Amino acid sequence: MRILLTNDDGYQSEGLLKLRDELKNYGEVFVVAPLDVQSAKSCALTIRDPLEVDKFDDHTYIVNGTPADCVIFGISQIKKIDLVVSGCNNLPNLGVDTIYSGTCAACTQALIGGYKSIAFSCCGKEYFSQINKFTKKVM
Secondary structure (H helix, E strand, O other), X not given: OEEEEEXXXXXXXXXXXXXXXXXXXXXXXEEXXXXXXXXXXXXXXXXOOOOOEEEEEOOEEEEOOOHHHHHHHHHHHOOOOOEEEEEEEOOOOOOOHHXXXXXXXXXXXXXXXXXXXXXXXOOOHHHHHHHHHHHHHHO
Protein backbone atom coordinates (compact mmCIF):
# COMPACT_ATOMS: atom_id res chain seq x y z
CA MET A 1 0.00 0.00 0.00
CA ARG A 2 1.22 3.53 -0.82
CA ILE A 3 0.26 6.06 1.85
CA LEU A 4 0.38 9.85 1.60
CA LEU A 5 0.81 11.37 5.08
CA THR A 6 0.27 15.03 5.90
CA ASN A 7 -0.81 17.17 8.86
CA ASP A 8 -1.44 20.75 9.96
CA ASP A 9 1.27 20.95 12.64
CA GLY A 10 4.26 21.05 10.30
CA TYR A 11 6.77 18.56 8.94
CA GLN A 12 8.75 18.33 12.19
CA SER A 13 5.83 17.70 14.53
CA GLU A 14 6.06 14.82 16.94
CA GLY A 15 2.63 13.43 16.02
CA LEU A 16 3.46 13.28 12.31
CA LEU A 17 6.78 11.53 12.92
CA LYS A 18 5.27 8.95 15.28
CA LEU A 19 2.39 8.28 12.91
CA ARG A 20 4.79 7.97 9.97
CA ASP A 21 6.79 5.34 11.83
CA GLU A 22 3.63 3.35 12.60
CA LEU A 23 2.27 3.59 9.06
CA LYS A 24 5.48 2.09 7.70
CA ASN A 25 4.13 -1.22 9.05
CA TYR A 26 1.34 -1.01 6.46
CA GLY A 27 3.13 0.21 3.36
CA GLU A 28 5.33 2.78 1.70
CA VAL A 29 4.81 6.19 3.33
CA PHE A 30 5.25 9.51 1.55
CA VAL A 31 5.20 12.60 3.76
CA VAL A 32 4.02 15.86 2.19
CA ALA A 33 3.66 18.28 5.09
CA PRO A 34 3.53 22.03 5.69
CA LEU A 35 6.68 23.96 6.44
CA ASP A 36 5.10 25.37 9.58
CA VAL A 37 1.93 25.17 11.66
CA GLN A 38 -1.29 25.51 9.63
CA SER A 39 -3.86 24.82 12.36
CA ALA A 40 -7.40 26.08 11.81
CA LYS A 41 -6.78 26.77 8.11
CA SER A 42 -9.63 24.49 7.15
CA CYS A 43 -9.68 23.83 3.37
CA ALA A 44 -7.74 27.00 2.50
CA LEU A 45 -5.60 26.91 -0.65
CA THR A 46 -2.59 29.00 -1.54
CA ILE A 47 -3.57 30.81 -4.75
CA ARG A 48 -1.88 34.23 -4.78
CA ASP A 49 1.66 33.30 -3.74
CA PRO A 50 3.93 30.76 -5.38
CA LEU A 51 3.83 27.37 -3.73
CA GLU A 52 7.34 26.26 -2.83
CA VAL A 53 8.13 22.59 -2.39
CA ASP A 54 11.40 21.26 -0.99
CA LYS A 55 12.18 17.61 -1.56
CA PHE A 56 13.87 16.44 1.64
CA ASP A 57 14.35 12.87 0.40
CA ASP A 58 12.54 10.40 -1.89
CA HIS A 59 9.70 10.08 0.61
CA THR A 60 9.48 13.54 2.20
CA TYR A 61 8.35 16.86 0.75
CA ILE A 62 7.99 20.15 2.63
CA VAL A 63 5.42 22.63 1.30
CA ASN A 64 5.05 26.31 2.24
CA GLY A 65 1.28 25.97 2.13
CA THR A 66 -1.77 24.52 3.80
CA PRO A 67 -2.68 20.88 4.43
CA ALA A 68 -5.00 21.00 1.39
CA ASP A 69 -2.09 22.29 -0.72
CA CYS A 70 0.01 19.38 0.53
CA VAL A 71 -2.63 16.84 -0.49
CA ILE A 72 -3.08 18.38 -3.93
CA PHE A 73 0.68 18.31 -4.50
CA GLY A 74 1.00 14.77 -3.14
CA ILE A 75 -1.76 13.16 -5.18
CA SER A 76 -0.65 14.95 -8.34
CA GLN A 77 3.07 14.18 -8.03
CA ILE A 78 3.31 10.84 -6.25
CA LYS A 79 1.89 8.04 -8.34
CA LYS A 80 -0.45 5.29 -7.21
CA ILE A 81 -1.41 6.58 -3.76
CA ASP A 82 -3.85 4.19 -2.08
CA LEU A 83 -4.65 6.13 1.07
CA VAL A 84 -4.23 9.65 2.48
CA VAL A 85 -3.64 9.97 6.22
CA SER A 86 -3.57 13.23 8.16
CA GLY A 87 -2.18 13.73 11.66
CA CYS A 88 -1.53 12.96 14.26
CA ASN A 89 -2.86 16.28 15.53
CA ASN A 90 -1.78 17.28 19.03
CA LEU A 91 -5.26 18.49 20.00
CA PRO A 92 -8.69 16.87 19.55
CA ASN A 93 -10.80 17.49 16.47
CA LEU A 94 -14.35 16.98 17.67
CA GLY A 95 -17.70 18.41 16.67
CA VAL A 96 -17.51 21.86 15.11
CA ASP A 97 -13.68 21.76 15.36
CA THR A 98 -13.69 19.49 12.33
CA ILE A 99 -14.96 22.38 10.17
CA TYR A 100 -11.90 24.51 10.93
CA SER A 101 -9.30 21.78 11.35
CA GLY A 102 -6.43 21.63 8.87
CA THR A 103 -6.03 17.97 9.85
CA CYS A 104 -9.59 17.16 8.78
CA ALA A 105 -9.38 19.48 5.76
CA ALA A 106 -6.52 17.41 4.36
CA CYS A 107 -8.85 14.40 4.39
CA THR A 108 -11.62 16.43 2.79
CA GLN A 109 -9.25 17.45 -0.01
CA ALA A 110 -8.27 13.80 -0.49
CA LEU A 111 -11.93 12.82 -0.76
CA ILE A 112 -12.50 15.58 -3.34
CA GLY A 113 -9.65 14.03 -5.31
CA GLY A 114 -11.23 10.58 -5.09
CA TYR A 115 -8.93 9.12 -2.42
CA LYS A 116 -9.78 7.31 0.80
CA SER A 117 -8.56 9.19 3.85
CA ILE A 118 -8.18 8.96 7.61
CA ALA A 119 -7.51 11.73 10.17
CA PHE A 120 -5.81 11.04 13.49
CA SER A 121 -6.04 13.41 16.48
CA CYS A 122 -5.20 13.12 20.17
CA CYS A 123 -6.34 15.06 23.22
CA GLY A 124 -2.77 16.27 23.77
CA LYS A 125 0.82 15.25 23.21
CA GLU A 126 0.73 13.09 26.33
CA TYR A 127 -1.49 10.68 24.35
CA PHE A 128 0.98 10.19 21.48
CA SER A 129 2.13 7.01 23.21
CA GLN A 130 -1.19 5.49 22.08
CA ILE A 131 -0.68 6.19 18.37
CA ASN A 132 0.55 2.65 17.72
CA LYS A 133 -2.50 1.10 19.42
CA PHE A 134 -5.02 3.18 17.47
CA THR A 135 -3.15 2.90 14.18
CA LYS A 136 -3.34 -0.89 14.45
CA LYS A 137 -7.05 -0.69 15.22
CA VAL A 138 -7.86 1.68 12.34
CA MET A 139 -5.60 0.16 9.71
